[in-house]
Amino acid sequence: MKVKMILPALTEAISPHWRPIKYSLFPPLGLATIAAFFQLDDEIVIQDEHIEAIDLEDEPDLVVIQVYITSAYRAYELADYYRQRGIYVALGGLHVTALPEEASLHADTIFIGPGEDTWPQFLKHWQVGKPEKVYVSRERSLIDLPKIRRDLIKRHLYLVPNSIVVSRGCPHHCDFCYKESFFKGGKSFYTETVDRALEEIAELPGRHLFFLDDHLFGDTRFASGLFDGMKGMGRVWQAAGTVHAVLQPNLLEKAVESGLRSLFIGFETLNSTNLRQQHKYHNLNRDYTEAIRRLHDLGVMINGSFVFGMDEDDETVFDRTVEWAINNGIETATFHILTPYPGTDLYQRMATENRLTSDNWDLYDTRHVVFQPNKMTAEVLEAGYLCAYRDFYRWNAIFQSVSTKNTWEQKLRHLIYAGAWKKFEFLWDLIIRAEQVNKVLPMLESVLDGFGKKSAIAIIA
Ligand code: B12
Numbered sequence: 001m002k003v004k005m006i007l008p009a010l011t012e013a014i015s016p017h018w019r020p021i022k023y024s025l026f027p028p029l030g031l032a033t034i035a036a037f038f039q040l041d042d043e044i045v046i047q048d049e050h051i052e053a054i055d056l057e058d059e060p061d062l063v064v065i066q067v068y069i070t071s072a073y074r075a076y077e078l079a080d081y082y083r084q085r086g087i088y089v090a091l092g093g094l095h096v097t098a099l100p101e102e103a104s105l106h107a108d109t110i111f112i113g114p115g116e117d118t119w120p121q122f123l124k125h126w127q128v129g130k131p132e133k134v135y136v137s138r139e140r141s142l143i144d145l146p147k148i149r150r151d152l153i154k155r156h157l158y159l160v161p162n163s164i165v166v167s168r169g170c171p172h173h174c175d176f177c178y179k180e181s182f183f184k185g186g187k188s189f190y191t192e193t194v195d196r197a198l199e200e201i202a203e204l205p206g207r208h209l210f211f212l213d214d215h216l217f218g219d220t221r222f223a224s225g226l227f228d229g230m231k232g233m234g235r236v237w238q239a240a241g242t243v244h245a246v247l248q249p250n251l252l253e254k255a256v257e258s259g260l261r262s263l264f265i266g267f268e269t270l271n272s273t274n275l276r277q278q279h280k281y282h283n284l285n286r287d288y289t290e291a292i293r294r295l296h297d298l299g300v301m302i303n304g305s306f307v308f309g310m311d312e313d314d315e316t317v318f319d320r321t322v323e324w325a326i327n328n329g330i331e332t333a334t335f336h337i338l339t340p341y342p343g344t345d346l347y348q349r350m351a352t353e354n355r356l357t358s359d360n361w362d363l364y365d366t367r368h369v370v371f372q373p374n375k376m377t378a379e380v381l382e383a384g385y386l387c388a389y390r391d392f393y394r395w396n397a398i399f400q401s402v403s404t405k406n407t408w409e410q411k412l413r414h415l416i417y418a419g420a421w422k423k424f425e426f427l428w429d430l431i432i433r434a435e436q437v438n439k440v441l442p443m444l445e446s447v448l449d450g451f452g453k454k455s456a457i458a459i460i461a
């Protein structure tokens with residue numbers, strides 16, 4: 001059987017004028033995960049539109065498309081194109097799960113939720129010519145799964161080919177997060193076994209790893225076992241975690257000993273009423289500054305995530321947040337405009353309060369305002385968001401933030417990391433076009449690792 005698997009891109013990612021580095025970071029892990037269920041003699045191609053043009057002249061027997069909200073229209077366009085040619089189309093992923101009725105207009109079969117249980121069922125039915133219209137995931141497990149088909153990934157076109165997920169979901173329940181609706185009807189947080197995760201890690205070439213788990217530290221026993229097992233593997237790695245996890249005694253130290261060098265942290269807001277309203281209780285009454293100090297003392301750089309537009313935010317929130325992030329020496333920041341994804345409790349609340357102002361999914365990219373904010377206008381929110389990015393990544397702000405670091409090595413590392421990420425976008429554009437992005441990986445490894453001085457490990461020892 002000939003199978004074509006597609007990760008469609010949002011418009012910005014395929015601009016002929018500009019190629020932002022963030023779209024050349026990670027390969028399509030979700031598609032490679034379900035590709036593992038095909039027979040070895042099936043001919044499978046994975047095409048990721050973020051890094052290559054989709055070949056539309058082919059004649060596959062089956063087309064599989066992963067749909068995110070921001071790429072939904074493109075996904076439907078591709079699906080309609082193949083279906084018009086009589087080719088069977090299967091759609092799955094987050095947006096299909098959130099809005100199955102919309103997606104089913106463009107598919108022969110749709111998949112609700114994670115695909116590890118439903119995809120093999122579909123393949124069995126397909127082989128006997130009786131595939132169903134809808135498959136709903138109920139059994140959630142990562143035990144005894146076939147190996148991810150990493151051989152189908154074009155590693156050389158990504159800065160971070162070694163992305164990995166060893167768990168699914170998250171133990172928390174924030175109102176704005178995709179996870180509650182995606183995992184409805186079954187477990188919403190589960191992990192691989194430690195042994196299986198270590199086996200997968202051992203098979204990945206090179207040193208660098210990026211864990212894409214929503215919350216790698218969410219199960220303390222699992223995380224602790226994983227970090228113990230990774231000790232001595234010589235890896236440098238990045239991941240996402242919570243303030244709470246960072247404040248837990250010993251776990252962070254173990255992570256650092258096993259190679260953690262940069263962590264994405266969802267601070268989201270500095271306002272406790274906002275946190276309460278979004279049900280982000282695990283951030284409530286946590287000492288953010290202490291979490292930052294702990295990370296920096298252990299040599300871990302921080303990518304702080306902040307959301308603007310919650311109900312307590314007014315036009316002063318932008319400056320306050322940026323100033324706080326700079327004064328705390330946060331190396332990189334990711335700002336978002338609050339976005340009520342369909343399927344979330346936040347979406348439901350906004351709909352009930354008649355505050356949704358757009359159902360154009362292209363605008364649900366966390367850079368546009370698609371609802372009526374409470375204490376400011378949509379225009380002020382969008383402008384404030386743009387200013388926050390500009391102000392945080394001004395050279396003088398970067399230098400101010402760098403000056404909070406104690407040693408020259410830490411200062412240099414901060415400067416290079418923040419600068420490379422946001423100040424040399426024209427260079428990334430050239431590198432991506434020349435298909436040389438993966439050649440920059442050794443530099444990333446070196447910066448993460450404090451230029452090979454193993455500073456963090458020395459601190460622990
Ligand atoms: C890596 C990542 C990216 C990467 C690349 C994405 C990629 N290569 O897949 C980059 C940096 C490009 C990116 C960009 C953005 N992202 Co992003 N990203 C992620 C992240 C952290 C991990 C994705 C991942 O690999 N998961 C692990 C794999 C195993 O899971 P999976 O991909 O979901 O696949 C499983 C199922 O979905 C299902 N499945 C998927 N497709 C199909 C198809 C079929 C037929 C079947 C049966 C099953 C199936 O089976 C798979 C196995 O279970 C997620 C968070 C998350 N946990 O998902 C956010 C996330 C997907 N991103 C999100 C957003 C908002 C964005 C941006 C808009 C952010 C921005 N402001 O720029 C952009 C635009 C995305 C786009 N192209 O449209 C949101 C999506 C919300 C939504 N409802 O769609 C998420 C959920 C983050 C969040 N918590 O809000 N992202």
Ligand code: SF4
Binds near residue numbers: 170173178179215
């Ligand atoms: S902690 Fe993060 S991943 Fe977990 S529910 Fe909240 S926003 Fe989602």
